Amino acid sequence: MKKSALFFLLITTLFTKDFDYKEALKKNLLFFEAQRSGKREPDKYIYKLSWIKSSATKDGADHHIDLTGGWYDAGDYVKFSLPMSYSASMLGWGILLSPKTLKEIKAYDYALSNLKYALDYLYKTYIPKKNLKNDIFFYQVGDPNIDHNYWMPAEDIDYERKSFFCTSKLPCSEVSAQTAAALAIGYAVFKQKDYKYAKKLLNKAKRLYLFSKTYQGNEGYKMAKGAYDSSGFDDELAFAAIWLYLTTKDEKYLKDAMEFADKLDKNSIYWPLNWGDKDNAVFLLLAIVTDLPMYHNLVQKHLNYWIKEARRTKGGLVFADKWGSLQYAANLAFVALIYANYVPSKELAKEYREFAKTQMDYILGNNPRNFSYLIGYGKNYPKNPHHANAHHSPFYDMDKPENNTYELTGAMVGGPKSFNDLDYEDNRKDYIGNEVSTSYNAPLTGIFIELYQLYQKKDKK
Template identity: 35%
Template sequence: METKKLCFLLTCLCLLYHSCLVSAFNYADALEKSILFFEGQRSGRLPADQRMTWRGNSGLSDGYPYHVDLVGGYYDAGDNVKFGLPMAFTTTMLAWSVIEFGGLMRGEAGHAKAAVRWGTDYLLKAATAAPNTLYVQVANPTQDHQCWERPEDMDTPRSVYRVTSQNPGSDVAAETAAALAAGSIVFRRSDPAYSAKLLHTAMRVFDFADRYRGSYSDSLSSAVCPFYCSYSGYHDELLWGAAWLHRASNNFSYMSYIQSNGLTLGAQDDDFSFSWDDKRVGAKILLSKGFLRNKIQAFQLYKVHSDNYICSLVPGTSSFQAQYTPGGLLYKESESNLQYVTATSFLLLTYAKYLRSSNAAVSCGSSLVTAGKLISLAKTQVDYILGHNPAKMSYMVGFGLRYPTHVHHRGSSIPSVHAHPGRVSCNDGFQYLHSNSPNPNVLVGAVLGGPDSRDGFADDRSDYQQSEPATYINAPMVGALAFFAGTPLMG
């Protein structure tokens, strides 16, 4: 009798184990695709090893009428504008993904570094073209958004915008410093000279951001608002930039800066969102490593507030306050909600890594939250995006058997320059925006804005809130997927 019970139990365990294996996603495939997406967002002259082959060269004269070379960089989303603030944040998060989880990327590490470098190469140009000047945008967004045309055809004004000592932009400048500093860590071993250049430039740009304080939204007004206004102000970017320079340089002056300025820059605020606009939570997670691993007492405050953030996300704790959809997706905003999901997932995994390295946990009132719990919570979010959701749809284009095909993206929705060499004008392109046909070019790896608060998704190209991709949605997803692709028994 006992033998039969044991056999039955073993059978159940085997079936459960098999079920887990069958339902597990191919995270390595998703990782490869998530990085490939950035090749679809490239501006400038494409390299010989370009894999997203339906794209062509674009923006080859950016900055030239203004006597500055601003060729390159990334288009932020489905339009043809190069916005400096989200591009710098994207670059920072790509670099952070490589720094924390690059060792788990296996064959994709080189492609991930190439994605980082495409961003840092451009940001170097923008930061070194003139003294006390940072170029922060190319193209008039209002006029760009009045057209629906491929980046290879665009003929809207490629206006250039900059911040200076007279018209400051501490937010975009400090984020640029963070991106360059993080990038310097990525290339420290493989290209020491390039790494040193990135770090030196990051220091100079951060000094510019701190010395000439002000929001770029005030300086540039309608050129950046309402598109990428700095709603949170610039204090969070100064803390974030200093945190990255501290990590990249080991220069005591940045620790001193954080100790002296942290409280005025938001160190004591409990924040529950992390995005291209608000960096406070990210800065605290980053700085908490200094306390967890190196016992830097000055950074204990950041560990406390990082714990508060974590507790707000975990259902069942006394501090829980996050909102989840009926299907289990973290929900913050109706517009591009998955940007918050991917960023939060990355922070959960990064903090779990820091906690494990110190045999630490998070106290949420009477509940003790372990690193394993954070990993499990992050996995539910990543799996939701990849298809474990009520719609049984992957919100990563090109991944899985069912994914959105009507993506709000100009280049993807219009026949490519290879299939349709003739120019598609500003107004002629709208026929493709309003078409019911699937996009002719698959923007492989793009994570879209995602479903609504009730898990609803229409796959409607005109609904940019749900169907538009963005570089800052994908960037933290790269790190999260690297973790699950490279961690045993996780896929």
């Protein structure tokens, strides 16, 4: 037995705690509300956080259109559609895993309200014209060179912000395709509850996917560079195509998905799923849909590496990168839990589920610090994440007041910045280990649904 595999068994044996996944799931949803931009509209959406006010209500004015709404990506105030559409896709995917469970724990309506808030914005960002080549897609609101210099309460954003778009001549296929995927997933989520709304989402998803497929490139994706760089767009095109197949059953989308998947690097599948890399989500979905051995092998190769070969911290955390390390562990847990429901081997299914549980339990407090990285969960958790609105400084000063004004309940911080489990500081100025992001929380809804059903729900019977 390899040392890493033995170490995994030792970790799962030595550290055993019970966690309330239902509580973690419900708190995680609060963070998506905390990221809301735009006018507060209690007649349209569910609100549970009284401190989230109307903000950035002039977005889109520079182009004489309405681009209000959506989510701020992280601790500052730019609206990047690449992480937003990815986060909405993952939240929607999580909801689809078990609407019944969400209803049982009384979280269904709130989860859908949070998803709808993002989808309503993303729907507005794509403006079809009579001719496809004249369509316009807005991929960002806010200039990082300007907005990242302001540290203030969100409601104080009363100025007109810049918005940025791409076209057929200057495309941004990764963002437009990912947005098409989010809208398609939105259809699947809402079709039973509000078919008219769901159909509207699907129609725009089809058109936006066609636009993304027809005019491929990233020449128009400029203003997000340095924050959310492009790493290619074949994965997003494949991801959108497979979700359009799942929602329409039109074989042309499955054909597209497989063709785009063929372009992905099969020898470099070790990087975990994240906002910029959907390769392993594509292989996972194609394994489920086609049941072809080649896709199963790719998913198993990916998980096998992280479970049995990759180096871990002494506390058992798989560590992919210092910047938001916990997001990678969570995304690996997401893939493992979903695939465990489809892998032919019961032994592998058990291994994948135990691995996912180990990673998420680490995040919730089963670690050498005895510290929960999910804010508001447990007794010991971050109090001062890098988040301007939670800090809510009337002085526009990151140092004043000393402590955040509001608890950012449900947000998962970046986590340890090295293989040292103790390499984390609850410091507002640390945007590498102590910032939050919708993309960090993106897989948590689905993960906690699965863990609740596997390990907690049975205990409640």
